Amino acid sequence: MNAPLGRLAMNQATIPRWSTAQAIEGCARAGYGAIGLWRERLAPDGPGRLGARAHTAGVAISSLCRGGWFCAPDDASRRRRAADNRRAVDEAAEIGAAMLVLVCGPAATKDLAAGRREVADALAELAAYARPAGVPLAVEPMHPMYCGDRSVVVTLPQALALARSIPGGVGVVLDSYHLWWDPDLEAATAAATGAVLGVQLADWLAPPPHPLEGRGMLGDGTIELRRFLRLADATGYDGPVEVEIFNPAVWDADPEETLAVVARRFAEHVA
């Protein structure tokens, strides 16, 4: 990338006050080389026009968030989810996203092992659709506190085993917020060599203010972010590094200002 800010990328979820078109232009103005987008924010322009707009602005689409939510209580809803995931692949292809991020869960019942098998089956099926479309699928190991309501994939070794159980086109995305606590993080990332499709950053606030909307601005929390990126890079990954912060205080701020703050904090705590 030739962006002034180098590998630094913004995830749209950090600056929700802007429309997607505004976010793309804003990132370009601020010197960001890439942006991660969310499916529910693609209307009204649609993936085709947004992709063209980003291309013109010189901003890469580092990710499309998100597919997954594979498990279902019955066959009808399972088919609906599979169809929606194929649409997500189509959108990722059309917009030119570097990966489609997948939330792998939650389980439909208390049987966590069964939920994990269901995820593996649905992922293999989706990968067969995504491969010819040229869309890399990124399994996101999520923090274990989301095991009940979001993702049954909660560790990097587990995500990696799942991704590697499927032939081609499936990798993992490493998010500091989800993975920082792992006592075996160094070994886990070393084992992920060649399989990392993307990196996301947020800091961990202590104590956590909220299970879902408590992510911290870079530098405000407990994570050694510089070490985290070094471990991610040691896998051979050298692509964009998205900053994705779910936090009402960040959401309420002026997006222009947030882009500036993130760039400053990134230089100070990560790069």
Place this chain on the structure above:
Amino acid sequence: MNAPLGRLAMNQATIPRWSTAQAIEGCARAGYGAIGLWRERLAPDGPGRLGARAHTAGVAISSLCRGGWFCAPDDASRRRRAADNRRAVDEAAEIGAAMLVLVCGPAATKDLAAGRREVADALAELAAYARPAGVPLAVEPMHPMYCGDRSVVVTLPQALALARSIPGGVGVVLDSYHLWWDPDLEAATAAATGAVLGVQLADWLAPPPHPLEGRGMLGDGTIELRRFLRLADATGYDGPVEVEIFNPAVWDADPEETLAVVARRFAEHVA
């Protein structure tokens, strides 16, 4: 145990409206064979009188909560914490608790690895004091969401490695709320054979209503509690099973009623 409710035990934190003396009597009346107590609730009677009272009532003290909080920013506070942990051992000995539960963290800085080394050193030192006193020390692997503000020990394999690095008198306590998400739970518990000092249960609510006070009544959440206890038992553990629920709705309830509800739920979802 000859308690009418078998292995079912109550942790005092579930019924905070009662004084410790009331809680002991209440558990005896309800047929509970054991109770887990908290240090900050030992006054005004003190551990000696409370231990005698429990003995007379036929209620065992399954745990004393809690020591730990080992890491400190400087030597002076480190010495204060070590002294307080020795007092915790003395209290556990005096009251006749089956184990002293340890919260192993949080780290004093962002250097998580250094925090983990500091915990190991302080634990080894405390174990040398606890061993002649006959007080088993229980390392509690806590949910990874507490890694920033409570415990740098967040997985069972990590807790086990830590406990086994110290000669004698140190084991682990298995809490369903902290461990249920682990994709390798079966292997991890199998590896814990002989090292389990206690078991605690709470359910996981989805989505989690609060990072600290969102534990669920048995049966209200996502955990296969029966399977969890079976895995714990497969380690050779056959002692009390404490129910420990941090939840304002449970705290506000009549403790008498909570004892009855827990017994019913335990029979339905666990035993």
